[in-house]
Amino acid sequence: MSDKRQRARVQGSWAKPLPKHSGTTGAIPNNNPSNNANAASGSWGCGPQKTTKTFEFHQPTKPTREVPPEKVIEQAGDYEISHGPSGVSRLRLLPGFLPPEEADWMFSKLLAELPWSQKSNYRQGEAYQEPRLTCWYGELPYTYARSTMAANTQWHPLLATLRETVSQASGLSFNSLLCNLYRDGHDSIGWHSDDEASLGTKPTIASISLGDTRVFSLRKQPPPEEIGDYTYVERIRVPLNHGTLLLMEGATQDDWQHQVAKEYHDRGPRINLTFRTIYPEPEGHRPGTKMRFTAKNL
Known part of the structure; x- marks a missing residue:
């Protein structure tokens, strides 16, 4: 028996100890390159994976916003379009204000006899021509x-006759008139408000349309937190037909902008007469800039 133990001790001394391995207990290293490649591929999801964190759904903190649908105003009536920070904004629409035959005669006469010209404006020091013809009375x-x-x-x-007719219908007096001639669908006027200092506070603009129908669009001024983003503001569309009278009243020029956009299909000429009241601008005030008037200024 002692001889067997001795032989076992001697034989055990010949055996090399197994190398230490940092991987999973019981794993046997393999120096075969092809096997190593298989092992590497298992690390890309084929082998067992440890999940450190489970997926959790979180409800969005901000609700999804939708662009409000554009409203359309076509019927005669008085419309309070907003109650904004500057007050109530109103539109008064009177289609057929001028009888068709009378409107036809007026359109032809004004188209032929008014001193139409193309005005040059300036933006950032660069001159550009307005895409329409105009003339001014006042x-x-x-x-x-x-x-x-x-x-x-x-x-x-x-x-002068039309000014008196509009004054009787609106109960207001006007001392000035801007005439616009849109020669075709390519003529337009961009987004703006009639809020120059010379127009005073909350001006009323009375607009008569003659000729082809064009769409008059309005969009509400965004709140300060939107930083000038008009994506989610309210919008209104008003088709202005031959002989229509539209009045913009109250805070419309403070809280809204309006435009007549280009229309890339057949459009005939249209004349737009916009009656307004102009006040002398205070001494030292730069002409054409915006300023809130008080009773003293008026």
């Missing part, structure tokens, strides 16, 4: 887009 000059239209006190007799 006791005072009118400045917008850093360009001034000289006073034209000799009113065309038809325009």
